[in-house]
Amino acid sequence: MSSIDEIKAVGIVNSLKDWPQAKQFTYKPHKARPQDVDIKILACGICGSDIHASKGNWGELPLPRAFGHEIIGEIVAMGEGVDSSKFKIGDRVGVGAECDSCGKCWRCDHDLQNTCRKSKSLYLSTYDDGTLVQGGYASHIRVNSKFVIPIPEKLKTEHAAPLLCGGITGFRPLLSYGVKKGTKVGVYGFGGIGHMTVMFAKALGAEVTVISRGYSKKEYAMKLGADHYIATSEEGFESKNYDTLDLIVNTGSDFDHESLTKVISMLRPDGRFTFITAPPAGVKLELVPMFYLLNCIHIGGSDIGSPKEIEYMFQLAAEHDIKPMVETFDISEENVTKAWEKVDSGDIKFRAVLTGYDKFFK
Ligand SMILES: [Zn+2]
Numbered sequence: 001m002s003s004i005d006e007i008k009a010v011g012i013v014n015s016l017k018d019w020p021q022a023k024q025f026t027y028k029p030h031k032a033r034p035q036d037v038d039i040k041i042l043a044c045g046i047c048g049s050d051i052h053a054s055k056g057n058w059g060e061l062p063l064p065r066a067f068g069h070e071i072i073g074e075i076v077a078m079g080e081g082v083d084s085s086k087f088k089i090g091d092r093v094g095v096g097a098e099c100d101s102c103g104k105c106w107r108c109d110h111d112l113q114n115t116c117r118k119s120k121s122l123y124l125s126t127y128d129d130g131t132l133v134q135g136g137y138a139s140h141i142r143v144n145s146k147f148v149i150p151i152p153e154k155l156k157t158e159h160a161a162p163l164l165c166g167g168i169t170g171f172r173p174l175l176s177y178g179v180k181k182g183t184k185v186g187v188y189g190f191g192g193i194g195h196m197t198v199m200f201a202k203a204l205g206a207e208v209t210v211i212s213r214g215y216s217k218k219e220y221a222m223k224l225g226a227d228h229y230i231a232t233s234e235e236g237f238e239s240k241n242y243d244t245l246d247l248i249v250n251t252g253s254d255f256d257h258e259s260l261t262k263v264i265s266m267l268r269p270d271g272r273f274t275f276i277t278a279p280p281a282g283v284k285l286e287l288v289p290m291f292y293l294l295n296c297i298h299i300g301g302s303d304i305g306s307p308k309e310i311e312y313m314f315q316l317a318a319e320h321d322i323k324p325m326v327e328t329f330d331i332s333e334e335n336v337t338k339a340w341e342k343v344d345s346g347d348i349k350f351r352a353v354l355t356g357y358d359k360f361f362k
């Protein structure tokens, strides 16, 4: 394919200690493979993972690095191995947090590429030729078309972007549980991921309870369709709500044994509690088997979603007119810094999206 040999980006150039000072740089993409497409980026959401990774919460990373794995853009070049019945030049498409997998294991064979043991993740991995996998705070991205998602026309670019990581992360546990009309879903934590999870659970017909620390988010939660609201700051909240939930999705950052146990105790027998957000490195939880045994409760986790699951999520989002609440920032060194600081302090209602790529990268 006619390839791009230099990509302009904004990210961390010298040391993760420079956070939140973002700087411009350029990089050479990996050599184009038959299955690759080149995408001109239009927008990219800012995920909590971008903050963890760029700040060094998950350890050192080879630099320079562009972060961002909620990418919407247009295809500008296609390799000869790309499925031309699915994609053509000019299509608006999305790329999420995964960009490659082995394609041969049981998991890849069963549309669970997100769990492939050899999967590569956008901006944390390295390609086999030694090129760093870069993210979406950049003019373009070259990526395996198997991980490229068509975006329904009905969805606006800035609303579609956050679905590619935050959206699917909260949606997949609902799919995996088999949420349907009447399932009682608890969404624990009401931020970027949580507010999207509420909308998807409603779209599947669930009765949704938002569980948050205080009451400050109640109005937003009810506006987005939540049926009930529980504040964990209220003494005895758990016993007042015993056996009201089938599934709880932990969309926030509570990894504390004591408070988690209270929240989990609201589940009905055979209920499920699912972790979906990444804790800082090294976090471990105490597990008291007797508690799970006596209450017949399942505890587990879920990581993003496969391309097939992401495509299904976008169909549902288009059908149900799901629009995440976003704050947009025109991409620049200053605005990446500003947006990172706002996301890090929790001062965003509810997801930040970088836009204005044409103006900045020209
Ligand atoms: Zn695999």
Ligand SMILES: [Zn+2]
Residues within 6 Å of the ligand: 047, 048, 049, 050, 069, 097, 165, 166
């Ligand atoms: Zn993410």
